Amino acid sequence: MIVRSFDVGEDEMPGVGRRSRELVEQDFREITWEHSHVVVDDTGKVRTFCIYGAPSEQVVREHATRLGQHKLDSIDEIVGDVTPADFPAA
Secondary structure, eight states: OEEEEESSOGGGHHHHHHHHHHHHHHTOTTOEEEEEEEEEOTTOOEEEEEEEEOSOHHHHHHHHHHHOSEEEEEEOOOOOOOOGGGSOOO
């Protein structure tokens, strides 16, 4: 999971998303962009929580450098998933 803080406003995010997709499709075919959650705080700051499949952290960092307009807050490997159904009521 990649957490990013963007240097652009919410209205500019579609262009950033298109650029990210173009980079993946043209230059980083080893990356799979699964989905992203986008949040905007009270000040208008945009953050994303992105789920990517990639062979290494370095490839993700290279993609981020080429994308620009943001900083990486964290990159973490997801080791599992749970849902409420995994925790039935007693």
